[in-house]
Amino acid sequence: MRTIAVLTSGGDSPGMNAAIRAVVRAADAHGIRTMRVASGFAGLVDGDVEPITSREVSGILHLGGTFLGTARSSRFRTTEGRREAQKHLDLAEVDGLVVIGGDGSFRGADALSREGPIRVVGVPGTIDNDLAGTDWTLGFDTAVNTALESIDRIRDTAASHGRLFFIEVMGRHSGWISLYCGLAGGATHVLLPETPTDVRRVREDVQRAFDLGKQFCLVVVAEGDQAGGAFSLADRVVEGLRDVDHRVTALGHIQRGGSPTMRDRVLGSLLGDAAVEALLDGDDRVMVGERKGRLERTPLSRSWTDHEEIPEPLISLMDRLAR
Numbered sequence: 001m002r003t004i005a006v007l008t009s010g011g012d013s014p015g016m017n018a019a020i021r022a023v024v025r026a027a028d029a030h031g032i033r034t035m036r037v038a039s040g041f042a043g044l045v046d047g048d049v050e051p052i053t054s055r056e057v058s059g060i061l062h063l064g065g066t067f068l069g070t071a072r073s074s075r076f077r078t079t080e081g082r083r084e085a086q087k088h089l090d091l092a093e094v095d096g097l098v099v100i101g102g103d104g105s106f107r108g109a110d111a112l113s114r115e116g117p118i119r120v121v122g123v124p125g126t127i128d129n130d131l132a133g134t135d136w137t138l139g140f141d142t143a144v145n146t147a148l149e150s151i152d153r154i155r156d157t158a159a160s161h162g163r164l165f166f167i168e169v170m171g172r173h174s175g176w177i178s179l180y181c182g183l184a185g186g187a188t189h190v191l192l193p194e195t196p197t198d199v200r201r202v203r204e205d206v207q208r209a210f211d212l213g214k215q216f217c218l219v220v221v222a223e224g225d226q227a228g229g230a231f232s233l234a235d236r237v238v239e240g241l242r243d244v245d246h247r248v249t250a251l252g253h254i255q256r257g258g259s260p261t262m263r264d265r266v267l268g269s270l271l272g273d274a275a276v277e278a279l280l281d282g283d284d285r286v287m288v289g290e291r292k293g294r295l296e297r298t299p300l301s302r303s304w305t306d307h308e309e310i311p312e313p314l315i316s317l318m319d320r321l322a323r
């Protein structure tokens, strides 16, 4: 192994920079050259591949976003696009590629490695926490904490006015952000893409809560929830509610930005280093992750097929505590 390349792909997530830095510096420590690929798979298809040194990744550990840029590339979804990508890897004499991204990025990385000589290792970098083989994905902790800051502010104004708030959080296919925001933010209800939405039950719970003297109610809604997000859910829930004033807030992309928490900086550092180790060991099509405090390697294809259901005990905990 003489040269590796690193890229970030899909939605950016806080902690990606820690992982990039760790990849470059761990490779350097082993005497391996690193190439950086700009803008994810799009940059690979276009040949935007340049050498990067340990000095160039100074001062990025604490920054949100991704220093390399990222993209969602439709060309890379085609075999022709991936052939172009492999051509640029060959030109730069790259033997191993570290892909920092989510489930989609791993599907792409898996396809690339099956079709050509390149070996790939994945680092789970997504705020969605929707991958098997790691307890937490990079960025989830920061995103939930960022959303909670806003939810705490909304609670202040909700309590002052005695209002019902519907708060939309990210998660087109994954309810982890919604569930953790609901639990940590004291919501009456959380709505997730993974479970059916019972509008009548939300309405009844909210009505009961106000009737029993609750001063305010927060309902946290994942953007990919069955009802179609917070605005359309709110329209359906409030129809038939008595004496309840309501407002809707979509938190949007503020959840994805910002300085990574300690957990995401440490996780990114651990996993970036572990990805280089995996390539040195000759591994291919694996994802590095941390489970129960231990570093693990999982076949890339299992990372998106075996991902855990939202834990039922946490959903029932929400139900017991929301009173």
Ligand SMILES: Nc1ncnc2c1ncn2[C@@H]1O[C@H](COP(=O)(O)OP(=O)(O)OP(=O)(O)O)[C@@H](O)[C@H]1O
Binding pocket: 009, 010, 011, 012, 041, 071, 072, 073, 074, 075, 076, 077, 078, 101, 102, 103, 104, 105, 106, 107, 108, 109, 111, 125, 126, 127, 128
């Ligand atoms: N089945 C696939 N085959 C080839 N490439 C894919 C496939 N799925 C996704 N990709 C590539 O990976 C890129 C990133 O995937 P996606 O947009 O799903 O984000 P992600 O990695 O899941 O991250 P996040 O969900 O956090 O935004 C896509 O734009 C595409 O280039």
Ligand SMILES: O=P(O)(O)OC[C@H]1O[C@](O)(CO)[C@@H](O)[C@@H]1O
Binding pocket: 010, 011, 012, 126, 127, 128, 170, 171, 172, 173, 223, 256
């Ligand atoms: O910025 P975009 O491309 O709209 O992506 C939004 C999607 O990305 C994610 O934030 C993951 O990065 C999803 O939760 C969300 O649905």
Ligand SMILES: [Mg+2]
Binding pocket: 010, 102, 103, 104, 126, 128
């Ligand atoms: Mg994804």
